[in-house]
Amino acid sequence: xxxxxxxxxxxxxxxxxxxxxxxxxxxxxxxxxxxxxxxxxxxxxxxxxxxxxxxxxxxxxxxxxxxxxxxxxxxxxxxxxxxxxxxxxxxxxxxxxxxxxxxxxxxxxxxxxxxxxxxxxxxxxxxxxxxxxxxxxxxxxxxxxxxxxxxxxxxxxxxxxxxxxxxxxxxxxxxxxxxxxxxxxxxxxxxxxxxxxxxxxxxxxxxxxxxxxxxxxxxxxxxxxxxxxxxxxxx
Amino acid sequence: xxxxxxxxxxxxxxxxxxxxxxxxxxxxxxxxxxxxxxxxxxxxxxxxxxxxxxxxxxxxxxxxxxxxxxxxxxxxxxxxxxxxxxxxxxxxxxxxxxxxxxxxxxxxxxxxxxxxxxxxxxxxxxxxxxxxxxxxxxxxxxxxxxxxxxxxxxxxxxxxxxxxxxxxxxxxxxxxxxxxxxxxxxxxxxxxxxxxxxxxxxxxxxxxxxxxxxxxxxxxxxxxxxxxxxxxxxxxxxxxxxxxxxxxxxxxxxxxxxxxxxxxxxxxxxxxxxxxxxxxxxxxxxxxxxxxxxxxxxxxxxxxxxxxxxxxxxxxxxxxxxxxxxxxxxxxxxxxxxxxxxxxxxxxxxxxxxxxxxxxxxxxxxxxxxxxxxxxxxxxxxxxxxxxxxxxxxxxxxxxxxxxxxxxxxxxxxxxxxxxxxxxxxxxxxxxxxxxxxxxxxxxxxxxxxxxxxxxxxxxxxxxxxxxxxxxxxxxxxxxxxxxxxxxxxxxxxxxxxxxxxxxxxxxxxxxxxxxxxxxxxxxxxxxxxxxxxxxxxxxxxxxxxxxxxxxxxxxxxxxxxxxxxxxxxxxxxx
Numbered sequence: 001x002x003x004x005x006x007x008x009x010x011x012x013x014x015x016x017x018x019x020x021x022x023x024x025x026x027x028x029x030x031x032x033x034x035x036x037x038x039x040x041x042x043x044x045x046x047x048x049x050x051x052x053x054x055x056x057x058x059x060x061x062x063x064x065x066x067x068x069x070x071x072x073x074x075x076x077x078x079x080x081x082x083x084x085x086x087x088x089x090x091x092x093x094x095x096x097x098x099x100x101x102x103x104x105x106x107x108x109x110x111x112x113x114x115x116x117x118x119x120x121x122x123x124x125x126x127x128x129x130x131x132x133x134x135x136x137x138x139x140x141x142x143x144x145x146x147x148x149x150x151x152x153x154x155x156x157x158x159x160x161x162x163x164x165x166x167x168x169x170x171x172x173x174x175x176x177x178x179x180x181x182x183x184x185x186x187x188x189x190x191x192x193x194x195x196x197x198x199x200x201x202x203x204x205x206x207x208x209x210x211x212x213x214x215x216x217x218x219x220x221x222x223x224x225x226x227x228x229x230x231x232x233x234x235x
Numbered sequence: 236x237x238x239x240x241x242x243x244x245x246x247x248x249x250x251x252x253x254x255x256x257x258x259x260x261x262x263x264x265x266x267x268x269x270x271x272x273x274x275x276x277x278x279x280x281x282x283x284x285x286x287x288x289x290x291x292x293x294x295x296x297x298x299x300x301x302x303x304x305x306x307x308x309x310x311x312x313x314x315x316x317x318x319x320x321x322x323x324x325x326x327x328x329x330x331x332x333x334x335x336x337x338x339x340x341x342x343x344x345x346x347x348x349x350x351x352x353x354x355x356x357x358x359x360x361x362x363x364x365x366x367x368x369x370x371x372x373x374x375x376x377x378x379x380x381x382x383x384x385x386x387x388x389x390x391x392x393x394x395x396x397x398x399x400x401x402x403x404x405x406x407x408x409x410x411x412x413x414x415x416x417x418x419x420x421x422x423x424x425x426x427x428x429x430x431x432x433x434x435x436x437x438x439x440x441x442x443x444x445x446x447x448x449x450x451x452x453x454x455x456x457x458x459x460x461x462x463x464x465x466x467x468x469x470x471x472x473x474x475x476x477x478x479x480x481x482x483x484x485x486x487x488x489x490x491x492x493x494x495x496x497x498x499x500x501x502x503x504x505x506x507x508x509x510x511x512x513x514x515x516x517x518x519x520x521x522x523x524x525x526x527x528x529x530x531x532x533x534x535x536x537x538x539x540x541x542x543x544x545x546x547x548x549x550x551x552x553x554x555x556x557x558x559x560x561x562x563x564x565x566x567x568x569x570x571x572x573x574x575x576x577x578x579x580x581x582x583x584x585x586x587x588x589x590x591x592x593x594x595x596x597x598x599x600x601x602x603x604x605x606x607x608x609x610x611x612x613x614x615x616x617x618x619x620x621x622x623x624x625x626x627x628x629x630x631x632x633x634x635x636x637x638x639x640x641x642x643x644x645x646x647x648x649x650x651x652x653x654x655x656x657x658x659x660x661x662x663x664x665x666x667x668x669x670x671x672x673x674x675x676x677x678x679x680x681x682x683x684x685x686x687x688x689x690x691x692x693x694x695x696x697x698x699x700x701x702x703x704x705x706x707x708x709x710x711x712x713x714x715x716x717x718x719x720x721x722x723x724x725x726x727x728x729x730x731x732x733x734x735x736x737x738x739x740x741x742x743x744x745x746x747x748x749x750x751x752x753x754x755x756x757x758x759x760x761x762x763x764x765x766x767x768x769x770x771x772x773x774x775x776x777x778x779x780x781x782x783x784x785x786x787x788x789x790x791x792x793x794x795x796x797x798x799x800x801x802x803x804x805x806x807x808x809x810x
Contacts, residue, residue: 013727030567042681046724046733051270054445056481056561058374059274075564098416099730105271118382119334128288128324129331131343137336144336144368144375148273182334 001085003027003078005036007048008090010097018097020088021045029079033066033087037073050101057213060147063154064101065090070151070211092154108150111170115192119177120185136181143176143221145214152208152218158201165201168208168218174199175221178228190229199225236421240265240390241648243410243425245397245452248277249373249630250612250637251431252380254594257641259387262648265423266389267412269396269447269735272381276433276445277633280373281557282486283350283365284330284634285627286323290344291363296320298355299364303628304803306352306515307621308762308772310465310780312799315592315617319628319635326634327366335379337368338554348554349489352515352625358810361513365627370484370557373630395421396735397451398664400428400459400608401656407459407607408654411661413668415735418728420661420668426648427607429640430456430588430596434613437739438747439581440685440692443475443482452614454742456588457749461596461605462782464616464796465586466746467753468763470624471697473519475580476566477538482582483558483575485626487543488512490554494523495540495574496531502539507810514810517623517763520579520697533576540574547571579697585624585763586753587616589782589796594640600782600796607647607654611640618780621798622762671737674722680736683714683721687740687747695751700767704755711747718744749791753781756793774805 003025010018023040034052041048050073051061057075064073067081067088081087095103123130146169153159153167166174174193177183193199199222208218240263244251247268258264268275287294300320304311331337331345338346347363355362368375384391394415401409401422409424432452436444457463473494474483488494493512496502506522507514514522527537543551548571551559555570562570588610589597596608612633619632690710694703718741725733759773760766779795786792 011727012729030565032565041732046680046736047727049725049730049732051274053270053274053447054276054279056279056565058279058371058557059270059276059445061270061274077564099727102730113385116386118379118386125332128328129337129345132339133343134339134341137339140336141369144371147278147374148378176336177334180334180336 001027001029001078003036003085003087005040006088009100011099027078029077031078032074033076033078034062034073036078037089049099058147060149063092063149063151063213065092070155072149072213075213092150094154094159105150108153108169111166112148112173115166115170115174116185116189117173117177119180119183121182122184130182132181140176140179142216143172145216146172147214149213151211151213155207155211157205157207158203162197162201164197166198168202168222171199171202171222171225172216172218175225178225190232193225194229199229236419237424238265238421239424239653241426242429242644243267243423244429244431245410246275246431246433246612246614247272247381247391248275248431248433248612249376249380249633251429252384253634253637254429254431254611254641254644255384255389256380256387257638258645259384259389262645264389265392266384267392267395267397267410267423269394269451271393272391273377275377276448277630278374278377279445279482280630281370281482281484282489283348283367283372283627284327284630285350285353285364285625286327286366286631287320287364288324288327288345288347288366290340291347294355294362294364296323298357298362299323299353301357301803302353303619303625305358305808306623306625308623308808309778309805310618310621310761310798312618313801313803314799315619317801318592319619319631322635323631326631326638330376330379330634333379333383335368335376337366348486349513350626351485351488351513351519354510358509361510365486365489367486369553370486370555376630396738397432397455398738400455401660402459403654403657405606406654407605408656409660411664415730418731420665422656422661424653424656426651426653427609427644429594429644430608430610430614431612431637432614434584435743435746436581438688438691438743438750439696440688441475441480442581443472443480444581449739450614450742450746451739452610453587454745456596456608456610457745457785460598460785461608462589462598462784463586463749464589464780464782465618465753466584466749466783467757467781468585468622469581469750470516470583470585470763471520471579472516472582473523473579474541474577476561477576477578479565480580481561481565482580483541483561483577487541487555487558490550491546492541492543494519495542496526497533498531502526502531510810515623515625518810521765523579524697538576538578541577542574543570544572544574581696583624583629584613585616585618585620585622587614590615590617592617592639593643594636595643600794609640609644611637622764668734671721671723671734672726674720676720676722678717678720678722680721680740683718684740684743687711687714687744691747695754698765698767699754701755704751708748708751708755711744711751715744715748749783752791752793753783757781778805
């Protein structure tokens with residue numbers, strides 16, 4: 001199958017503006033979009049640059065805009081698109097482009113750090129495991145699927161209007177620790193979330209949930225944080 | 236740019252991060268990684284991590300130790316395996332205390348499930364020993380350790396490619412690294428270096444490994460004079476998705492999945508009557524290929540079926556979630572309704588940089604330490620996996636020996652000062668990069684790489700024999716010659732993937748040579764190394780570790796190191 005790929009190119013050393021370059025490549029319907037990019041790079045243009053590693057949707061390196069929608073290039077196959085074998089490949093929106101399809105994710109990870117993404121406890125450690133109910137583990141389970149690919153945050157319209165908004169990925173990480181029964185910093189975590197740059201920035205537009213390649217109900221998880229803040233305020 | 240840290244860790248998978256946590260508070264530590272830390276391939280580990288917690292049924296570390304020794308086909312060092320099995324429960328509780336969200340039993344304890352080769356009472360029946368978080372066990376541990384490192388203020392240099400180890404007067408005192416974003420060379424001066432760069436599955440055409448698994452640390456340490464141990468033992472995981480190699484976790488069989496041939500027969504009943512589909516990986520991979528050779532592949536093709544349909548929707552979607560999505564996305568198969576097409580896929584290197592039980596790289600068969608150089612994880616060979624690793628022992632190895640390496644390096648770095656660097660330590664690497672960038676020849680990197688992957692897959696994978704190995708060695712040596720002429724098309728300094736491909740290919744070729752030489756010399760069949768011309772295990776001649784040392788332009792120096800046997804004398808390996 002002959003496919004056409006129109007790919008966003010930008011070389012900071014040579015280009016003043018981003019440009020688009022067209023490539024023609026033979027692909028099978030079952031090829032991943034990442035396979036096609038690799039084929040272009042290996043057979044036609046070794047200067048084409050993008051991030052990738054595991055190639056099966058677990059490392060979170062290759063979130064891109066494919067035909068205007070945010071997807072993992074290794075998790076979408078040629079046959080998944082009804083666009084007549086034409087593909088437009090662009091970097092994730094929201095972030096600054098460094099080169100071609102590579103964006104600067106430092107702002108994304110800085111927000112991740114800000115939510116204190118680790119277990120905080122003032123309890124004494126038992127000698128074996130802390131007991132945790134199955135229900136509690138299952139409650140936070142959706143958030144454990146997150147691979148930090150930045151798709152949700154990149155898609156979120158609120159993030160574009162308010163650069164200080166923590167964004168769905170960092171808030172989801174916060175959800176994971178707020179609701180983990182082993183964490184005892186719930187109060188200070190909720191206080192940190194209780195602002196327009198925190199969870200109230202979320203207007204439940206569902207774009208994050210819609211693009212998540214791991215099918216995490218991000219918006220619903222964020223709503224749980226909102227509910228808990230309200231509940232605690234009533235006490 | 237120059238940097239100074241007490242310790243430099245190269246690689247941000249579980250071994251590197253666990254070591255970093257051990258060093259963190261009072262030892263200035265830097266972690267370098269060629270991918271962003273959470274992209275490390277430890278994250279792809281699915282099914283579980285082994286420890287005799289006994290949360291689901293009776294279990295003992297002594298049984299775990301025995302299973303690991305037997306699984307290793309008696310090539311694993313028993314003192315190291317004892318450490319692994321005894322320390323496992325502590326390592327799991329420690330992870331749990333750091334916040335790893337394991338699945339739970341009804342009582343709220345860590346849930347456990349069965350895994351290949353793990354048994355009760357020295358082989359009587361399968362035992363539930365693998366602790367897990369759905370089929371994302373590696374990923375959640377990776378995230379937790381990384382976040383713990385953030386809490387501890389460990390410095391990360393993400394997207395830095397190690398180019399060489401700095402060795403001065405026989406002492407490792409730093410790393411030269413290439414910053415992907417700028418093309419700049421950095422010199423990291425340290426008291427000691429931990430190599431924790433993972434595996435090298437990209438040597439083979441079909442692999443479950445990430446593109447980043449190119450054996451950089453093994454090849455760089457080898458070139459720096461550290462011997463590689465047991466490299467001919469390469470694990471082919473029995474259940475990679477047909478044609479793609481993407482892993483379907485052993486947890487699928489741990490939860491009750493069954494392998495079937497063209498007739499629908501559960502063929503593992505014939506090969507391993509006691510534990511059947513939970514036999515170790517080397518054995519199942521061989522059995523699958525034997526079935527295919529006997530014309531029992533599905534539709535006459537080179538794959539068999541992994542049948543989960545009898546497990547029911549709930550088990551499949553809750554306990555095997557990730558692999559269900561892999562099967563749907565990549566094979567177009569819904570495992571609730573249809574079997575998954577599978578074939579063996581290159582998964583794990585049992586061999587690696589030879590170390591002792593404290594992560595110190597050893598320079599010879601007397602176990603003399605290589606000062607300042609440490610290794611842990613898949614790139615290292617302790618050896619706890621011997622000739623064949625059991626499922627869910629890899630993550631355990633990373634954590635147990637990553638911690639020990641960290642502990643030892645901390646002690647070491649507090650006892651000595653900085654060794655002075657040689658003059659201009661980055662010069663050789665700069666010259667090499669300049670030469671590559673200036674070369675315009677037409678020798679293509681992808682072409683050499685795919686030829687290597689094909690010949691290694693055809694001749695050096697599950698079944699091997701002398702003629703095929705000799706042909707493979709000849710071709711690899713020719714490819715190494717041609718590699719000298721490669722050039723780089725991308726002349727830029729920012730994210731020059733073309734240059735990285737060239738560097739990685741050099742590492743893969745070095746390791747392909749070492750694997751093939753070891754396989755050719757070892758005239759026996761043991762664990763994952765199956766010689767069709769020498770089908771029996773030969774303890775008299777070959778109960779020893781292969782050691783391979785780089786010697787410049789000459790043939791590598793191959794010598795042997797005795798296996799440490801404490802409690803369990805070699806026996807016939809039947810399941």
